[in-house]
Amino acid sequence: MNQRLRPAKKTPLKLKLLTVIFDFEINRRSIPAFRAAVIKKVGRENVLFHNHLGKRFRYGYPLIQYKTIDRKPSMICINQGSDEILKFFGQADWDITIHERRIETEIQELSLDYFECGFSAEPLRYRIHNWFALNKANFDKYYAMKQAPAKTDLLRRVMIGNMLSFAKGIGWDVDQPIEVMIPHLLKARFFSFKNYQMVGFDLDFVTNVSLPNFIGLGKSVSRGFGVITRME
Numbered sequence: 270m271n272q273r274l275r276p277a278k279k280t281p282l283k284l285k286l287l288t289v290i291f292d293f294e295i296n297r298r299s300i301p302a303f304r305a306a307v308i309k310k311v312g313r314e315n316v317l318f319h320n321h322l323g324k325r326f327r328y329g330y331p332l333i334q335y336k337t338i339d340r341k342p343s344m345i346c347i348n349q350g351s352d353e354i355l356k357f358f359g360q361a362d363w364d365i366t367i368h369e370r371r372i373e374t375e376i377q378e379l380s381l382d383y384f385e386c387g388f389s390a391e392p393l394r395y396r397i398h399n400w401f402a403l404n405k406a407n408f409d410k411y412y413a414m415k416q417a418p419a420k421t422d423l424l425r426r427v428m429i430g431n432m433l434s435f436a437k438g439i440g441w442d443v444d445q446p447i448e449v450m451i452p453h454l455l456k457a458r459f460f461s462f463k464n465y466q467m468v469g470f471d472l473d474f475v476t477n478v479s480l481p482n483f484i485g486l487g488k489s490v491s492r493g494f495g496v497i498t499r500m501e
Contacts, residue, residue: 281387282441286481287351289344290378295337297399299367300493303342304335306365310357317353320491330438334485336493341377345483348439351381384481386441392450392475394500399458399469401488401495402427408468424470425449431486431495432478450475469494 295303308319317333332350336343346354357363363374402424403411414420428449436443456471467488480497487495 281385281479282439284384284386284439284481285348285351286382286384287346287354288338288378288380288382288483289346289354289376290338291342292375292377293342293372294340295342295367296340297337297493300335300337300342302367303365304492306367307335307344307357310360310363310365312356315353315356317350318356330435331485331491332438334491334493336483336485336496338483343483345485347484382481385479386436386439386481387479388445388477389479392477393479394473394475395480395497396455396471396473396500397486397495397497398471399494399496400472400486401467402431402470403468404488408466421451421454424454424472425451425474428474428476428486432476432480435480435484435486448477473500 304319308315311318313319317331320329320331330347332347333353334345334347336345344354363376365372365374407423407427411420411423414423428451429447432447432449433443451472451474454470454472458469458471460467460469480499482498483496485491485493485495486497489495
């Protein structure tokens with residue numbers, strides 16, 4: 270990626286971010302169970318907690334995401350999601366049941382921030398964990414490729430697509446090209462997810478877009494996949 274990036278043309282979009290970190294520990298594989306427990310607590314009529322409209326999927330970037338931060342179950346609530354989370358805090362108690370174990374929860378950390386999403390004049394470096402980048406067609410295409418540069422370029426194009434989907438989901442009108450460079454892959458691991466074989470990537474990437482810590486990119490971000498963190 271060119272180190273001399275184009276300056277931003279428009280005022281950055283201000284994003285409302287509420288981060289909730291609970292006071293107990295779970296492993297990453299228990300995130301779906303944690304998510305299910307919260308959904309049961311608030312009721313399935315509250316769509317942003319589970320992204321479904323009846324039997325149909327709500328096609329839009331998840332505004333409430335479940336993940337672990339330092340092994341603690343956490344929720345990242347974006348824009349309207351930061352208002353919807355009050356339906357959890359408004360319950361008579363915050364106890365949840367995970368794997369048939371009732372947990373009396375307390376909040377370890379609660380923070381509200383406003384983050385400006387926009388283009389950066391300088392390259393920004395991020396790390397993404399367990400990134401579900403490949404659909405079935407791209408999965409077959411990726412593993413048919415013999416050369417590492419071709420594989421990296423495919424992932425680069427998928428990353429740009431994921432970032433555009435994020436921008437659309439938060440109402441950010443992207444007015445210039447998104448640039449991404451992937452220096453190298455750190456790790457790839459296979460998962461069985463909803464009866465599909467999927468691969469999750471850990472990698473660093475450099476981009477001209479300013480992104481908030483702990484949001485997800487790619488597939489299944491509401492279940493803790495594709496979490497990004499800013500690297501200094």
